[in-house]
Amino acid sequence: MVQLGRHFGTGPASLAEVAADEDLPRAYLEQLVTSLRDAGLVRSTRGARGGYELARDPAEIRMGEVLRALEGPLAPMICATADPEHATTCDRSARCTVNVLWVRVRDAVNSALDSMTLADLVPEPGAPTTLPTTTLTGALTPS
Amino acid sequence: MVQLGRHFGTGPASLAEVAADEDLPRAYLEQLVTSLRDAGLVRSTRGARGGYELARDPAEIRMGEVLRALEGPLAPMICATADPEHATTCDRSARCTVNVLWVRVRDAVNSALDSMTLADLVPEPGAPTTLPTTTLTGALTPS
DNA sequence: CTCAATCCCGACGAAACTACTCGGGATTGA
DNA sequence: TCAATCCCGAGTAGTTTCGTCGGGATTGAG
Numbered sequence: 001m002v003q004l005g006r007h008f009g010t011g012p013a014s015l016a017e018v019a020a021d022e023d024l025p026r027a028y029l030e031q032l033v034t035s036l037r038d039a040g041l042v043r044s045t046r047g048a049r050g051g052y053e054l055a056r057d058p059a060e061i062r063m064g065e066v067l068r069a070l071e072g073p074l075a076p077m078i079c080a081t082a083d084p085e086h087a088t089t090c091d092r093s094a095r096c097t098v099n100v101l102w103v104r105v106r107d108a109v110n111s112a113l114d115s116m117t118l119a120d121l122v123p124e125p126g127a128p129t130t131l132p133t134t135t136l137t138g139a140l141t142p143s
Numbered sequence: 144m145v146q147l148g149r150h151f152g153t154g155p156a157s158l159a160e161v162a163a164d165e166d167l168p169r170a171y172l173e174q175l176v177t178s179l180r181d182a183g184l185v186r187s188t189r190g191a192r193g194g195y196e197l198a199r200d201p202a203e204i205r206m207g208e209v210l211r212a213l214e215g216p217l218a219p220m221i222c223a224t225a226d227p228e229h230a231t232t233c234d235r236s237a238r239c240t241v242n243v244l245w246v247r248v249r250d251a252v253n254s255a256l257d258s259m260t261l262a263d264l265v266p267e268p269g270a271p272t273t274l275p276t277t278t279l280t281g282a283l284t285p286s
Numbered sequence: 287c288t289c290a291a292t293c294c295c296g297a298c299g300a301a302a303c304t305a306c307t308c309g310g311g312a313t314t315g316a
Numbered sequence: 317t318c319a320a321t322c323c324c325g326a327g328t329a330g331t332t333t334c335g336t337c338g339g340g341a342t343t344g345a346g
Contacts, residue, residue, distance in 0.1 A: 002240060014321065023235070028306050030323080047314025048320040063244055092166070097145060097264045101206055101256070108255035112247045121240045157292065171335050173294080190343025191291040 001066050004042060005058040005122035012044075012051030032070060039069035058122050064113035074109055077102040082110070144209050147185060148201040148265035155187070155194030175213060182212035201265050207256035217252055220245040225253070 003021050007013040015033065019026040033052055036042045041061060042052045054061065068074055073083040079090050080102035093099070146164050150156040158176065162169040176195055179185045184204060185195045197204065211217055216226040222233050223245035236242070 016321085022238075025306065027308075031306085034323080044322060045314090046312075046322045048318090049315060050313085050321045052322090095165075097266050101259055101264060104255045104259065105252055108251040109248055112251035113244070116244055116247065121244060123240050159292085168335065170337075174335085177294080187293065188343090189293045189341075191289090192344060193292045193342085195293090 001036070001041070001054075001061075001118055002121050002123075004052060004054050005118045008054050008058055008122075012049075012053045014051040017051070035069050036066070039065070041065060041069055054118070057119070059117050059119035061118040062114045063116045063118065063121070064110055066118065067113055074106065074113070075102070076105045076109075080106045082106065144179070144184070144197075144204070144261055145264050145266075147195060147197050148261045151197050151201055151265075155192075155196045157194040160194070178212050179209070182208065184208060184212055197261070200262070202260050202262035204261040205257045206259045206261065206264070207253055209261065210256055217249065217256070218245070219248045219252075223249045225249065 003018045004013060015026050015029050018024075019029055022029075033042060033044075037044055037052070041055055043055045044050070044052050064074075073081045073086050075081040077090075077099075078088050079093060079096070079099050081087055090096070146161045147156060158169050158172050161167075162172055165172075176185060176187075180187055180195070184198055186198045187193070187195050207217075216224045216229050218224040220233075220242075221231050222236060222239070222242050224230055233239070
């Protein structure tokens with residue numbers, strides 16, 4: 001995604017390119033990018049000179065979206081999934097008091113991820129690696 | 144640990160007890176409790192009528208300590224371990240710009256875990272499950 | 287003193303997951 | 317027409333997690 005971010009605005013980048021730049025197997029990237037496409041984060045163009053490009057501006061893509069697209073609902077335990085579709089109650093839920101903790105961790109992780117956008121991670125060609133400025137957070141309140 | 148928390152003050156609890164209460168295999172608990180003992184979170188008494196007990200008051204045991212004792216340094220990626228002893232630089236670190244993100248996630252997780260103590264999770268015999276009040280956080284600042 | 291209840295320890299094993307491979311098909315620009 | 321792409325589903329090696337197994341050391345109770 002960072003690679004596609006660098007490439008943003010200049011048409012699609014082929015998986016072969018990304019694979020070379022990032023030193024990852026092309027076949028593997030194919031798998032990953034499929035999830036990203038299904039999540040609407042990247043657009044694909046088929047045929048010769050085709051490839052992938054970001055569906056939105058890097059600044060509009062929260063890292064939480066990327067990670068959730070790749071990994072599914074981000075939760076430290078099954079009993080703490082935010083997504084009600086994937087909700088599964090473990091058989092211990094009656095006695096277990098730890099759920100509160102997992103929910104907090106889950107929210108902390110998702111807030112942290114959603115507080116940065118892809119733009120924060122795409123290296124500007126000229127400038128040195130700067131600290132990110134984007135902050136749409138405000139959701140880290142622990143209680 | 145929650146079980147030991149309930150038992151706090153009334154002498155050691157045997158693994159057999161905990162295993163029964165928590166419906167987990169005793170032999171497995173043995174493994175876990177070894178890490179907890181090595182981390183100084185529980186004390187063991189050998190011989191008949193022996194067992195394990197918390198080394199400190201439940202309110203003085205942060206959940207982060209427990210999790211780190213059981214799982215090692217809590218980091219979403221190898222390149223973001225706080226503990227310099229376990230530090231390993233991945234061969235991608237030169238080009239990779241994502242480290243900042245992992246560090247944020249790591250800190251968010253550890254803060255969330257350290258913001259609750261075992262006491263927050265031990266059910267009071269009389270009272271219903273209440274929301275935790277302990278907050279020694281203040282470390283969640285994202286920038 | 288003896289013995290049963292306990293902790294202590296190291297090695298082993300199965301199931302699940304992660305990161306990746308493979309082979310072939312569909313689409314499209316040159 | 318054909319090569320460069322994306323598309324798709326199935327397979328697989330290595331690691332990790334969760335748990336097993338067998339036996340040894342320690343100690344309170346009778």
